[in-house]
Amino acid sequence: MDASPDSLAPAVAELVAALPSGVVVATADAVEKYRFDWTHDARAGHPAAVVRAENADHVVATMRWATSHGIPVVPRGAGSGLSGGALAVDGGIVLSTERMRAVEIDAASRVAVVEPGALNVEVKRAAAEHGLWYPPDPSSFEMCSIGGNIATNAGGLCCVKYGVTTDYVLGLDVVLADGTLVTLGGKRVKDVAGLSLLKLFVGSEGTLGVVTRAVLRLVPAQQPPATVVATFPGVAAAADAVIALGRTVRASMVELMDHSSINAVEDHTPMGLNRDAGALLLIQSDAPSAARSDEVAAAVAACEGAGASEVFATDDPAEGELFVRARRLHFTAIEARGHVLPEDVGVPVPQLPALLAAVAEIAIRHDLEIPMVAHAGDGNTHPAIVYPAGDADAERRARLAFDDIMAAAIALGGTITGEHGVGRLKAGSLEAQLGPDVMALNRRVKAALDPHGILNPGSFI
Template sequence: MRELAELLLDGRLLTAPESIEAYRRDFVPDPSAGMPCAVALCASAADVQASLRWATRHRVPVVTRGAGTGLSGGATAVDGCLVVSTAGMTDIRVDPDARVATCGAGALNASVKAAAARHGLFYPPDPGSFEISTIGGNIATNAGGLCCVKYGVTAAYVLGIEVVLADGTLLELGGRTVKNVAGLPLLPLFVGSEGTLGVITRAHLRLLPAPPPASTVVAVFPTMSRAGEAVVAIGRTVVTSMLELLDNRTINNVEDMRPSGLDRDAAALLLAQTDAAGSGRLEDAATIGRLCRDSGATELYSTDDLAEGDLFVDIRRSTGPAVERRGSLLPEDVGVPVDRLPQLLARIEEIAAELGVEIPVVAHAGDGNAHPTIVYDSDSEDRARVAFDRILRTAVDLGGTITGEHGVGRAKRPALESQIGSGALRISRLIKAALDPEGILNPGVLL
C-alpha cells in the first residue's frame, strides 16, 4: 500500500474501510460484494498506468469504476481488489468544426450533451442514467437509451479512445476522423468489454447537428400484445426518434410516485416521438396515430408542443426511480428482433403469473430492447431468480440477446454461452488472455 500511495498524489489512495465502503457495489446492491484493499482515485492516464503496473506486479485484481450506475454487477468489488476510479477525469473539449468532443472517462454523459449543445451540436446516446453516468462507463457497456431507435448506441459515436492495458501500456485507438480502417479494428474490442480488456481513460466522440423539436404521440392500449403489434407496424413505416412502451404495473408505479393523470387501467402506454425535418414531422405523427388506432389503441394524444412532449419523456425517465420504491430488484435488459417483441412481452407476463412474482416492464420498444424488473422480498427471492433465468432463456430462444445495453457483468455471466456459443466464448477468452495474461482485470465479469 505504501508503494502504491507513493505512485499517486496525496489523498488519491483510499484505504480506510469507511472510505472504500461506497466503492464496493454498482447501482444494484449485491450482498456478495467483496472488500477492496484500496481505491485509487485516478485523475489521469498516468495514474491508471501506475495503478495497473502495481496491480500486475503484485497479482492484485482490479475493478474499474466510473459513477457506479451499472445494473449488472460489472463494478462489484471482489475481496482484496484494487478499485480504479476514473470519475475524476472530467475534462471536456468540443471542436465544433470537426464535430468532435474529446473528454475524460469520468465526464458525465449529461455534461458532454450540454457542452455540445452550446455549439448547436448533439451527442445522441442517452441511457436512463445519462445525468449521473460517465462516458467511460457508457463505452464499457456500449450503453444505449431512449433515442437509439433512430440514432444508435454508444459504439456509433466512439471515434477513438485512450486505454490502459493490464501491464500499464497506453494505447491510442482510432482518432478524430469518421473513417479510419488502418490496421486491425481494435477499437470495437474495447467498446462493450466491461473493463475486462483495459481501462478507458479518454474518448473522442462524434457529434451531430442538433435535431429539430420533436412531435409526440401517446397511445393507450387494452393489451400488451396490441401495443407490440403497433410497434412492429410503426417500425415498418416511420423512422421514430423515440418509441417507448410502459406496461400496467409501470404506469401504476409512476402514478404512485408522481401523479400525472395516466390511465391506471391501461394495459400499455406507447410513447412515440418524431424529429423529422419540416412538415415531415407532422406527417409522421399523423401516421403513427393512424397505425396505433389500427392496432387497437383506445386513446390517442398528439402534441407539437416541446414542453408537453418533454413532460411525457420525464414520465418515461421516472420509471426507474418509481420501481425502486417497490422493494429489492433484479433488473433485466433483454432484446429480441422487433417483430418478436409481442412474443417476448407475452412470455414475461406468463412467467410472472406462473411464479407469482411482480415484473413491471418498460421497453425501448422500437429496437426490441425490454427492461423487465423483477421485484422481490425475502419470501419470493428464489422465485425471482428463477424468473430472471427464464426471461434470459426466453430472449435467446426468440433469437435475441441477454443484454441490449446494460452489459453481462456478473449477473448474466452464466447465461452468456447459451447466446454466443462455446466457440465464440473460447475465442473471447483467448483475446482476454492475450491482453490480460494474469487475469487481473474485472475477474468474474463477462467472460
C-alpha cells in the same frame, strides 16, 4: 497471492507511495461506498483499496503495480451500472475514474474529447453550447459516466433512430492490463487502417483495458420533436403497433410502458398517466417540419390500427417532455416498491409480442411483480423483477425468474443484454447465447490482452 488484509498491506503501501496524496484510500468507511454498483448485489467483495485516478498517468501506475503484484482491478465510473459489472472483488482494487471529468468540444471537427468520468449530461450540455448534440441517451443520462457508457455500449431512448454508444466513438486512449497506454482512432470520421481494435474495447466492460480519454462524434442539434402517446388494452396490442410503425416511420423514440410500470410511476410521482391502460406507447418524430406531420399521422394510424383505446398527438416539445420524464421515472419508481433485479433482454422486433407474453407468464409462475418498460422500437426490453427486501423465498423466486427471462429471450433469437452489459449478474447465461465456440474466442481475446486475468475478474469472461 494471499489476499488477506495483512498480507496486502505492504503492497497497498507501495501503491499509496507511488501516487499523490489522497488518490488512494483504504479505510473501511472510504472503501465501502465503492463496493457496489446500482444493483446493490450482496455478492460484492471487500477491496483492499480504492484508487481515485485524476489522470492517465495514475491509471498507468496503478495497472503496472497491479500486474507486478497479481492483484485484480475493477474499473469503475459513476457506479450506475445495472448488471453488477462494477462490483468490487475481495482483495482487489477499485479503480475509479470519477475525478477525470474534462470535456473539450472541437466544433469544427464536430467531436467532443472527454475523460471517462464526465457525465453523459455534461457532454450533452457542452455540445449544446456549440449547436451540437451527443445522441446516446440512457435513462440515467444525468448520473451515468461516459466511461461507463463506453464500457457497456450504452443505448437509451433515442437509439432506435440514432444508434448506440459505439456509433459515436471515434477514438479511445486505453490503458492495458500491463500499464501500456495505447491510442486508437482519433478525430477522423473514416479510418480503416489495421484491425478495428477501437470497437473491441467498446462494450468490453473493463475486462480488456481502462479508458482514459474518448473522442466522441457529435451531430447537429436535434429538431424539437412532435409526440404521439397511445394507450392500449394490453402489451400485445402495443407491440403489434410497434411492428406496424417500423414499416413506415423512422421515429426518434418508441418507448413502451406496461400497466405495472404506469402505476408505479403514478404512485411515486403523479404525472396524469391513465392508470387503467394495459400499456402505453410514447412515440416521437424529430423529422424536418415538412415530413414531421406525415410521420405523426403514420404513427397515429399504426396505433389505431393495432387497437389503441386512445391516441394523443402534440407538437409542443414541453408537453412531449412531460411524457418522456414519466418514462424516465420508471426505475426510480419501482425502486420504491422493494428490491429490484433489473433485466435488459432484447429480441428481433417481430418477436417483441412473444417476449412480452413470456415475461408475463414468468411473473405469474413465480408469483412476482415484474413491471416492464422497453425501447420497443429496437426490441430492447427492461423487465424489472421486484421483491421485498429481506424475503429469502421471494429472492429465490426472483433469481429463478431472472434466469427464465434470459432463457426466453435466447429462445426467441434474442440477447441477454441490449445495453446494460453482462457484468456478474448475467455471466452464467452468456455461453447459452453465444455457444461454446464463440465463448472460447472471447476468452482467447481476453487472454491475449490480460494474460493474468486481473481486469474485472468474474465479469462475463
